[in-house]
Amino acid sequence: MARRLGIHIAGQVTVDRHVDGVVEMTFDAVQKFSQPLTKDRLFGWHACLFPAGRSGMYKIKVGSWRDDKNGPMQVVSGALGSEKVHFKAPAACRIDGEMKDFFKWFNGAQDIDAVLKAAIAHLWFVTIHPFEDGNGRIGRALSDMQLTRSDNNAARFYSMSVQIRKERGDYYKLLEKTQTSRRLIDGKIDITDWLEWFLGCLGRAFDVSNVTLASVLKKASFWENNPRGSFNERQQRMIEKLLDGFIGKLTSSKWARIVKCSQDTALRDISFLVEKGILVKDKSGGRSTSYSLKGF
Numbered sequence: 694m695a696r697r698l699g700i701h702i703a704g705q706v707t708v709d710r711h712v713d714g715v716v717e718m719t720f721d722a723v724q725k726f727s728q729p730l731t732k733d734r735l736f737g738w739h740a741c742l743f744p745a746g747r748s749g750m751y752k753i754k755v756g757s758w759r760d761d762k763n764g765p766m767q768v769v770s771g772a773l774g775s776e777k778v779h780f781k782a783p784a785a786c787r788i789d790g791e792m793k794d795f796f797k798w799f800n801g802a803q804d805i806d807a808v809l810k811a812a813i814a815h816l817w818f819v820t821i822h823p824f825e826d827g828n829g830r831i832g833r834a835l836s837d838m839q840l841t842r843s844d845n846n847a848a849r850f851y852s853m854s855v856q857i858r859k860e861r862g863d864y865y866k867l868l869e870k871t872q873t874s875r876r877l878i879d880g881k882i883d884i885t886d887w888l889e890w891f892l893g894c895l896g897r898a899f900d901v902s903n904v905t906l907a908s909v910l911k912k913a914s915f916w917e918n919n920p921r922g923s924f925n926e927r928q929q930r931m932i933e934k935l936l937d938g939f940i941g942k943l944t945s946s947k948w949a950r951i952v953k954c955s956q957d958t959a960l961r962d963i964s965f966l967v968e969k970g971i972l973v974k975d976k977s978g979g980r981s982t983s984y985s986l987k988g989f
Contacts, residue, residue: 812892
């Protein structure tokens with residue numbers, strides 16, 4: 694994401710090459726949220742997720758709906774011979790018609806809250822399960838796309854996709870419970886519990902965003918008051934670590950190991966920051982003197 698946005702730190706972060714596809718899909722969903730969702734657009738997302746045409750070791754159909762040539766699509770778990778079927782998707786021959794109904798609903802206007810529509814869209818899509826693999830990731834992108842539509846602004850400070858990933862244990866339980874619960878009278882699915890969980894998950898995504906933004910603003914304030922040019926590269930690196938929440942006590946020996954310098958150089962760096970009022974000595978609590986950022 695940082696690389697796509699031109700942020701310098703992108704060059705310091707190593708990521709799996711498969712992440713690029715998720716980034717492409719997410720940018721298209723969120724930055725172009727006002728554009729209609731179409732079959733070709735979904736096929737493009739799917740191709741981004743599986744550029745080599747494989748899911749792990751297995752070759753899959755990419756950029757097209759799944760078929761049933763290897764049997765019905767099922768979500769299973771457990772060892773071979775004792776599998777548990779959590780969900781059986783609709784037959785492949787129904788997908789095109791089901792997705793046409795979905796596109797019409799997703800792109801159209803309904804008398805329904807936009808956030809609830811995001812919850813329903815995700816559930817509806819993963820229940821159709823139109824692809825061999827990647828349905829969950831695309832479903833999360835659809836949720837973020839609809840939530841962006843509800844804000845009518847692509848500049849968002851939270852991610853429902855990330856929060857669902859964090860809570861995937863509860864997510865799968867609620868998904869299975871919802872997809873397998875049908876009322877005896879008319880056979881319709883009761884989605885109340887799903888909606889309640891989705892809204893709760895969204896609220897927790899907001900909470901995480903608030904914590905992250907508070908940290909970002911604190912760091913921005915520090916560097917605004919203390920220009921980077923005032924410090925050498927070693928000092929900048931350690932200050933960043935402290936701002937990010939350094940675990941444990943910062944001693945001169947740890948400083949030397951982290952930035953790969955001598956003990957004397959580490960002491961000079963620390964002494965400079967103490968004189969500047971950036972670092973303060975911690976209260977005595979052991980044989981080695983430790984330091985913390987002043988005011989943090």
